[in-house]
Amino acid sequence: MALLEVQGLKAFYGQTQALHDVSFSLEEGGITTLLGANGAGKTTTLRAICAMVRTQGSIRFDGKPIERWSTEDIVRLGVGHVPEGRGTFVNLSVDENLRAAAYTRRDHQAAARDLDMVLTYFPILRQRIKQQAGTLSGGEQQMLAISRALMLRPRLMLLDEPSFGLAPLIVQEIFRIMRRINEEAKVSMLLVEQNAALALDLADHAYVLETGSVVMSGAASVVKSDEAIRKSYLGY
Amino acid sequence: MEQLIQQVASGLANGAIYACLALALVMIFVSTDHINFAQGELAMFSAFLCWQFMDWGLTFWLALPVVAFISFLVGVSVERVILRPLHNAPVLSIVVVFIGLLAIFHSMAGSIWGHTIKQFPSPFPNVHFAGSGYIGPHQIGMVVVTLLLLLALFAFFRYTPIGLAMRAAAQNPVSARLVGIRVDMMLALGWGLAAAVGAVAGALVAPVVFLEPNMMASILLYGFAGALVGGISSPGGAVAGGFIVGILENLVAYFGNLLEKSTGIYVVGNGEKLMVALIIVITVLTLKPSGLFGHVTVKRV
Ligand SMILES: Nc1ncnc2c1ncn2[C@@H]1O[C@H](COP(=O)(O)OP(=O)(O)OP(=O)(O)O)[C@@H](O)[C@H]1O
Ligand SMILES: [Mg+2]
Numbered sequence: 001m002a003l004l005e006v007q008g009l010k011a012f013y014g015q016t017q018a019l020h021d022v023s024f025s026l027e028e029g030g031i032t033t034l035l036g037a038n039g040a041g042k043t044t045t046l047r048a049i050c051a052m053v054r055t056q057g058s059i060r061f062d063g064k065p066i067e068r069w070s071t072e073d074i075v076r077l078g079v080g081h082v083p084e085g086r087g088t089f090v091n092l093s094v095d096e097n098l099r100a101a102a103y104t105r106r107d108h109q110a111a112a113r114d115l116d117m118v119l120t121y122f123p124i125l126r127q128r129i130k131q132q133a134g135t136l137s138g139g140e141q142q143m144l145a146i147s148r149a150l151m152l153r154p155r156l157m158l159l160d161e162p163s164f165g166l167a168p169l170i171v172q173e174i175f176r177i178m179r180r181i182n183e184e185a186k187v188s189m190l191l192v193e194q195n196a197a198l199a200l201d202l203a204d205h206a207y208v209l210e211t212g213s214v215v216m217s218g219a220a221s222v223v224k225s226d227e228a229i230r231k232s233y234l235g236y
Numbered sequence: 237m238e239q240l241i242q243q244v245a246s247g248l249a250n251g252a253i254y255a256c257l258a259l260a261l262v263m264i265f266v267s268t269d270h271i272n273f274a275q276g277e278l279a280m281f282s283a284f285l286c287w288q289f290m291d292w293g294l295t296f297w298l299a300l301p302v303v304a305f306i307s308f309l310v311g312v313s314v315e316r317v318i319l320r321p322l323h324n325a326p327v328l329s330i331v332v333v334f335i336g337l338l339a340i341f342h343s344m345a346g347s348i349w350g351h352t353i354k355q356f357p358s359p360f361p362n363v364h365f366a367g368s369g370y371i372g373p374h375q376i377g378m379v380v381v382t383l384l385l386l387l388a389l390f391a392f393f394r395y396t397p398i399g400l401a402m403r404a405a406a407q408n409p410v411s412a413r414l415v416g417i418r419v420d421m422m423l424a425l426g427w428g429l430a431a432a433v434g435a436v437a438g439a440l441v442a443p444v445v446f447l448e449p450n451m452m453a454s455i456l457l458y459g460f461a462g463a464l465v466g467g468i469s470s471p472g473g474a475v476a477g478g479f480i481v482g483i484l485e486n487l488v489a490y491f492g493n494l495l496e497k498s499t500g501i502y503v504v505g506n507g508e509k510l511m512v513a514l515i516i517v518i519t520v521l522t523l524k525p526s527g528l529f530g531h532v533t534v535k536r537v
Contacts, residue, residue: 050414075416087411089404100404103397104416148415 001063003028003156003188004049009057011041011048011212018044018053020212026156026205031182031189033199033220035234036209042192043084045209046158049190050074050081061156076104080149080187084160086141087148090134094125097133097144101151111151117185118147121177139170146174150181156188157181163195171195175202196234200224208233242370243486249375250444250458251482252382256437257459258466258474259386260430265468267406267426270330274337275434276456278314280449281341282307282435283442284349287356296359300439304432311431315424345449356442378440385436386475389429393471402426454510458485461517467530476529481513488512 002025011019019041026032034042048055051071059067066074075081089097098115105111119126122143128136133144142162149157162178163171179202181187193199200206206223208216216223216233223229230236257275264272282303289299314337322330360377393399405412405422412419438452445451458481466477492504492512504512520528 052410052413071413072416072418075414081414083411083414087408087414089408089411091407092400092404096400096404099397100400100412100417101415103401103404148411152415 002026002060003062004190005058005060006045006049007058007060009045009048009055009059011044011056012054013044018212019048019055022048022057022209022212022214024207024214024217026188026190028155028188029182029186030205031179031191031203032205032207033191033193033203034207034209035193035196035199037235038194039211040209041212042209043160044212046081046083046160046190046192049158050079075152078152078155079158080152080154080156081158082142082145082149082160082162084164086138086145088133088136088141088144090132092133093130094133094136094144095129097148098151101148104152110153114151114153118150121150121181122147139166139174142166142170142174143177146178146181150185150187154187156190159189159191161192161194163193163198171198178202196230196236197224238369240490243490244483245371246375247483247486248479249371249378249482250485251462251479252379253437253441253455253478254458254462254482255386255475255478256382256433257456258462258478259389259471260434260437261459261463262468262471262474263426263430263433265463266471267402267409267423270327270334271460272430273331273334273456274341275430276452276459277338277341277345278307278310278431279434279438279456280452281310281345281438282431283356283438283447283451284345286435286439287354287442287447288349290357296357296439300359300436303439304435307435308428308432312424312428314431315427319427320420342449349447349449351449354447356447358443374443378444381436381440385433389433390472398425457510458482458513461514463527465517465520465527467527470527470530473527473529477527480528481517484516485509485513488516 004026006025007023009019009022010017022041022045034045036042044053047053049059051069051074055067057067058065061074061077061079066077089100092100098118102111102115124140125143125147128140133141136144146162162174166174175198178189182189191199191203200220200223203220206218206220207214216229257279260275261271264270285306286299286303289302290296294302318333318337322333358374360373362373393403401412401417402422402425405417405419406426409419441455442451459478462478462481463474464477465480466473466475468474488504489506489509492508496502496505
């Protein structure tokens with residue numbers, strides 16, 4: 001059974017419809033990427049999964065229909081969302097950002113171990129632990145956003161353009177750690193990216209969105225090597 | 237000199253009350269961007285409740301926590317029942333609702349307890365001590381109790397997980413939801429705490445200003461001024477601002493009297509202290525719009 005199954009998803013901002021027909025499914029343990037041009041609806045798809053926009057259609061997580069659930073409850077079910085723009089609590093310290101993310105945890109000892117784990121993934125955050133999070137660099141804030149989602153001990157992570165605005169070296173480091181998180185912590189991922197080449201390297205499956213609908217899908221390796229697909233959908 | 241110290245000391249005592257009101261206002265403002273104009277009337281209502289319990293035979297120290305708890309529940313209910321449905325309403329409608337609440341609590345207090353002024357006995361023993369020429373026992377009690385309350389609140393927000401969750405929810409509700417924090421609940425909790433803080437302030441100031449439905453009108457103004465001077469986005473700043481305004485208003489009257497005595501020219505006195513205090517507030521805000529301790533928050537869209 002798929003971990004996440006989305007069928008005929010539509011999404012609306014007020015009167016404007018941003019998603020028309022999005023269907024895809026995501027296997028447990030894998031990394032799936034959602035590609036597409038600016039405004040294709042990638043961010044909206046992630047928001048729709050977390051009930052941050054008005055939707056129609058079916059969303060099943062681990063077999064449960066969650067399309068009527070609140071954001072908080074979906075998150076508590078095990079969906080960690082690393083939002084576009086990183087969503088840092090800018091006036092809180094790094095430490096407080098991470099502890100706020102563990103607020104829903106009742107297994108305090110395990111949460112303390114997880115805090116240690118994320119700080120091992122991102123040692124720079126350990127150095128910045130008392131610093132006000134708004135003063136972190138863009139790359140550090142991205143690491144913090146990923147760490148915040150990890151503190152929920154999610155089964156699925158939704159990552160919205162983690163490479164956005166970052167230097168190539170930092171991007172490489174973050175993607176390497178994302179792979180480790182996927183393998184070691186067994187967290188499935190749905191990765192939204194502008195940078196298709198990068199995403200296709202990491203992912204095992206890909207969907208391409210165009211103006212609010214899925215227009216193409218396939219194994220990442222196939223999409224990557226098929227020049228026709230790359231030219232017509234990904235523009236490189 | 238002696239008189240000056242006296243004025244500063246009593247300014248400190250009034251300032252403690254303004255600080256509480258200022259903090260209550262800020263607690264709601266930081267999470268909603270709204271100024272609760274009914275905060276003072278809520279506190280007045282709580283003071284009446286406290287008087288009622290004492291009239292029924294409870295001691296002040298028993299009545300106070302009971303009333304603080306009831307006020308907490310009232311605050312939570314007001315948020316859940318009245319303000320929640322107005323979630324996306326324009327600012328003006330919300331202002332109207334606050335003014336409606338103000339009128340409701342005002343007339344409820346009037347119709348239940350009447351409009352005649354009631355004595356509210358001081359809960360602090362009327363003892364003489366070194367320095368009691370400068371400051372009375374009730375004033376010291378007011379300062380001590382509010383400081384303890386502020387300290388407890390500080391510890392709550394700083395060191396407890398739920399306090400942290402409330403700060404996170406106030407600062408970035410979207411991100412807070414994404415880590416599973418129930419933002420609506422935190423908002424209601426903030427309203428409850430603000431009402432409870434106001435209740436303590438109301439019950440402490442009642443022996444000084446006497447109990448009647450209008451008792452909080454000018455106090456809320458001072459509290460508001462304190463919040464603005466300190467920085468409406470900064471709880472610590474608001475508390476400091478409350479004390480500053482309290483001392484300032486007395487100094488204004490003191491130096492006004494001094495001036496009149498030495499030169500015979502009347503410039504300011506007790507009657508004008510509110511006006512002068514507000515002029516100073518406006519001056520501060522003109523020079524530093526975010527308040528003395530506030531920081532300009534840049535809203536990202
Ligand atoms: N808050 C909003 N209000 C109204 N319309 C919106 C809002 N956010 C996005 N949209 C619209 O929805 C459509 C999809 O936007 P979305 O942000 O999902 O695109 P995206 O694929 O994430 O693009 P990008 O790569 O630029 O981040 C766009 O047409 C956009 O204008
Ligand atoms: Mg986007």
